[in-house]
Amino acid sequence: MRIIDYYNYIATAACIFTGAAAVIICKKNNMKDLSARATTIILAVIMFVAAFLRLYRLGAIPYGLHQDEASLGYEAYSLATYGIDRNGYPFPVYPITWGCGGGSPLMIYLNAISIRLFGSGVVKLRLLPVISGIITVFLFYLVVKELTDNAKATHKNMISLFAAFFLAVCPWHVILSRWSLDANIMPLNMCIAMYLFMLGIRTKKTYVYVLSAIAYAICMYSYGSATIVVPVHLLLLCIFCLKNKLLNLKQLIASGTVFLVVFLPLLIFYMVNYLGLPEVFAEHFTINRFTASRSGEVFIALDSSLPANLFDNLKVFFKVITIGDDTDMLCHFIPGYATLFEFTFPITFIGIYVTFKDVFSKKSKDSAEKRAIDFVWLSMLIACFIMALVIVTDISRMVMMFLPLIYFFVKGFGFVLERTARVFVVIPVLLLFAAISFSKDYFLDYNNVTGNLFMPGYGEAIERAYEIAGDERPIYSTYDGLSAPFMLALYYNDYDVNRFYKTVNYKDPYGEFRVADSFGNFIFGLPQDIDNADADNAVFVLTESEFEAFHNADSYSSEHLGGYCILHKH
Template sequence: MRIIDYYNYFATISFLAIVIISIIIRKKTNSKAFVSDKMANALFVFILIIASALRLYGLGKIPFGLQQDEASIGYEAYILANFGIDRNGFHWPVYPITWGCGGGSPLLIYLNVLSIRLFGTGIVKLRLIPAICGILTVLFFYLTLRLLFDNNKFKNELSLLGAFFLSICPWHVILSRWSLDCNIMPFNLIFAVYLFTLATKRKSTVLYAISSAAFAICMYSYGAATIVVPLFLVTISIYYIVTKKISGFQLAISIVAFMIVFAPLIWFYLVNYFGLPEVYTEFFTVNRFTSARTGEAFVAFSEIPSKFLSNIASVILSVSVGDERHTLAHFYPGYATLYKFTFPITFLGLILAFKDRFKELSDVIFGLLVLANVVLSIIVVPDTNRMVLIYIPFSYFFIKGMECIISKSGRLFVIVLIFLLAGALSFTKDYFRDYNVYATSIFMPGYGEAIKRAYEITGDDDHIYSTYDGLSSPFMLALYYTDYDPYKYIETVEYRDELAEFRVADSFGNFDFKLPEDITDTDYYDDVFVLSSNDLERISGNDSYTVENFEGYHVVYKTDAH
């Protein structure tokens, strides 16, 4: 066991004790706030600096390497920016189909197109958008809490705690540091919620319309949003109409604003799911997936009853001690998503919302978001990336629990802060020192630079044979790292299965992602090989090869041939 495991036990017991003490103390004995508005502004700037440092430091090296979906998003953005087509040859698609079934949502791809036009390519630049969105998420979570707690005497303390908690949250730090489409969803969500809350406070029709448009933009961010956002908007609209917080006219205007922004995506769905003809022009494309995304992401309808309890259990584990069946790309063992020890206070907040019958607007907003996410979790194969929209609302319920604690005792509030700070220091140390060790199989360090070097040696003349050892879809990394011409790729690519849910290329151009049985055969004298450390035994004892090492992957070629 690591030190953090012992710390988790101790902190969890301590947090349970704090919750019990807060429940036993029936009266609100703490009557005085201790953070002024001026102090709150200064402290928030400091928190934002911490959030920025945790998301920007060593961005190109931690995580080290590139995950295949990152490479896919980066390459798609690169060729759209420079050639105006995606890797399937479509001009400016409404929704790039990437792997054939999607897997790379439009918003992050097109944001990267803009980034490439402004700053060029590179791993740091590819990851900069999620990092900046992560920092902005902390900002808008803080602003949203200030609006929702505006009549609470502990508004400053609770809003600052929310910003601090999100800034050091393992789940949010990790997702802000690499470029997957779902990783910008927390920002899209909290920005839309902030605008919606502001519209409610000001009773502004214009702000309702703008917030509705922001929710529509969420739909372009990630597949999970197509279920969570409509469920949330329908339920919150019903609540607002029943409680007369919004007029029929304001609701109608909001629906129109949503539909205008959502219209291109509706068109894409109509083409894909209702048989409308595809649209091909030089200016935009509305095309059809080559394969449906089913078993990899969704639970079969017939299996939902049998999977129901296990999926609900995965949700509960994920927001508490962590579900270690989820991929390491989204959490770090020992820390879970929201720290393993925070769940007693989080569940206290959720219980208090039920006890109060969700009378507070904040409880309604974040409660309905939890409900929408639970519905999603029942029908998908649970994983942190698919459940990405659930952690912001659960972060709120942690703050809701802390509202109860601070109202009973300022000292208990400070004790919780100390535990969080200790956990954050431990997480920061472990993440920046050891995360690359845990995530090697996901980010494939060294391979991208190796395949790039191999292409520098051969150009388009000689063959490049690549290992598959320890790799996922290495063809995608080859495309990204070499800035490969998309027209040559489209003309020469050979897919393992053209209609597979995730199309994987076995070869394109002079790249072949399968090693010959005997690479020392004279037929391969002029060719270049990218081998894993395990593959080096194929040339063991043969000193006629030059071997260039790239962090566990090696570029191998005949010394006198190149």
């Protein structure tokens, strides 16, 4: 076992001991809260740490581009430059990308704006999730501050700073903020929507509820899982608020109407795809149909395997919220650290229990307003749990669940802090050492374990090959250790989208994921006999091992770049 594994065992035991001490000792902590000046200074330090962890060596860690990053980036480039997506549709409501989706519209269109302003490139492509991540840390501080200002907690500043600190160093959120998957801006979108709803509960003002409805509707454009989670979450939340007279019928109708108006284009898109409505092709926008469905790959089957699948999903769910699920792809986590650190779950469970008690217990002394604000988080967790039962789970699909879990961890920490004089310090100390260890492993070792996912060096190599070949000479690319390399070829070369969609040849045009084996003068896959493949005119991109095995390499000019070799004849 590694040192971090031993540390997790010790830290988990320490968290269990700390939680038990808070329950058993039950002695009010008379320590003074931090002053406003000290809070401001510490918050500034936390924000600096959050920014550093998300910006340091952004273009090099992860090294390369994931196929979904390149897909999203090229889709944005095509829309920003040519006004059509890579399938030739003008400004689609939902770009179908791989044919079955896989790139949500909000991230694509925000990147299209960024490209128009600043141009394309790996760092620029990743700046949006970085900025979103940093803002989320600060916004989460404000959210917890809003909650503690309206609660009986006597250490409001300490709890709010702890919330910001944990999110700033949380493995899930740091990794998520450093690469450009469409799901990776969902925490910010969701945090904004929930914060506005909490302000609505606090102020009782209709326009605040309407702003919250707009934010929730925008969440629907952020990632596919929102189509399940957001409606369930809002249904539970609105019922609770109506019952407790924190939301009236007029406000509900106004907010619901605005939500539907903002959501309407996406709703029509779903009706086109799932109810058979005709496609819409206008000069400046498109509502088109997927070429393939992912429902079989996403949702569990409604057959005899249902009970077993439900049980498996339940196991995965509890694994994810406790010690983490090591079967997920390494682009989402580092083994040994899980999503929220492996040792935090005892305190998280305390937070969930305390929240349930505060919200539903008849003996609760909290106001209806305070209970409703707590229920904002609880209803989101319940909605995510329901979704986790019916889909094939992974970290990206459950992206909306982790911010509520962090909130409950903070709530558990607040419980410990308020009831113990000194024991509470164990939790931030454990987190500090874990954060240092995680940062070291991430910045020193992450590239070593994610090579096949981010295809390091290939983008630069295929870009150089295109510089040599232009649009006339054929380019033969290796496929060894690569996943959908055609996407990197498109993105790194700012390839003309008109030429792409008119010349592309997909391996399976109606497959679940459309992967190209050629377009223009690019061919992905090496010929069996290179010497008879128009070798005098062709440009080849090979792995170093393929180059070493190539007997006639001396008759070519060779360039070695990023672990690949570009062969060509003048």
